[in-house]
Amino acid sequence: MRSSLVRGMRDILPPASARWREVEKTVLGVLVGHGYQEIRLPLIEGTELFQRGVGEATDLVEKEMYSLKDRKGKDLSLRPEGTAGCVRACIDGGLLRGRTPRLWYQGSMFRYERPQKGRSREFSQIGAEAFGLPGPELDFELVAMLAQAFAELGLGPFLRLEINSIGSAQDRERYRAALVSYLKPLVEELDGDSRRRLDTNPLRILDSKAESTQRALAHAPRLEDFLNETAEGHFAAVRRMLDSAGIEYRVNRRLVRGLDYYNDTVFEWVTDELGAQAQVCGGGRYDGLVALLGGSSTPAAGFGIGLDRVVLLHEQCVARDYAEVDVQCVVVGEEHLTRALAVADELRRRTGLRVLAPAAGAGVGSQLRRADRSGALWAVIVGGDEVESGRISLKWLRERKEQTALTVDEAASLLASSGDGGC
């Protein structure tokens, strides 16, 4: 019996992997350019980290975690998101003492959900988290980096930024009470999920898609009326900065996050191109989380980018041909294989290009056909004529140029001035 891929997992094969590389490189370039440093985190954490950090009542913790017991019975979980683990690591590593680290990480997250396009059980995120900065300029910085990254990827026209402020925990507590007492008499009109949430997580009712629920919410109290002055001022400042930077956004007063740790500014990037899996990025401020997880009270904010969805969108919206190599070395006659290998090696070292070694045993025609298909820009031919004259033949595969005989040295400097080595 042939073994098969586990449900909800996915392989990323070439050439799709090249696209992943490009997306990752672009996003990370922006983060690094803003002074964010890499932090590497474990895939497994104690289950209670997520229960406390993300929130007991969230769907994520309630029913989507890959949880297991190790051999001594300790409760562990594969990370379903990155923020809690990052905060834990910062506390453990003493990173927050008198410093304001800006960090990025990338890697797999795991959630046990029904798989769909854009939603697999293992998925990849790039996350950024910044600590110790209470001001609105951090919220702005995070959003601005995302706007830049998405623009560089050519995805600007397909994405929309939505932002909101959900105030402090106290604000939400007061609002929650008001919302519940407003909805209680209307219970009959709510959909099943929303009814359950009335007790567990009433704010999530706000972004229910059920029509009857949205009707029932028509005259509900509004969260923005419950925000304290500081939260109002903070949100206004963030918006001013976005305005003056020319970053477009929509204030969505119904936007609430599914994870409990957020406060004040929250945001999402959404697209209409991916069906139901519309959200490609989400984030916000979480000033209370560090203290909640046992560190000293530290303001913080961050985001997570759903890379699978961004890559999917990129695939749909940005045409690309990813070449496998830059130069294909072609050998004519097996007796010249050693020479050809040496040429390939020298070109590799001198140019930094991707140079594919020659395949002995195949005819010149088929070697060139493969070179053509691989997307290589050049073929370098080594055979009897070349060995005799002490040169190689350089052939342009994508341009109308005459094939020329050059010394390896000349070829190397010519090639070095073009191309960037692929990845």
Added chain:
RNA sequence: GUGGAUGUAGCUCAGCAGGUAGAGCCCCGGAUUGUGGAUCCGGCUGUCGUGGGUUCGAGCCCCAUCAUCCACCCCA
């Protein structure tokens, strides 16, 4: 977790009152014995998702199962 659709070659798909599998693309070779892309010629490729059942006979019918997709849900 709920509801629905779909699984045939590497890819896109055809196949029919149930009679034992086909096309295009791809790939390989040749025309052109040291030159790719176009054209022409030839060739290779299948547990018909898996297991069971009905039948003389199942890709097609029935049951189960697995996977994918869509919506719900959930989030990134």
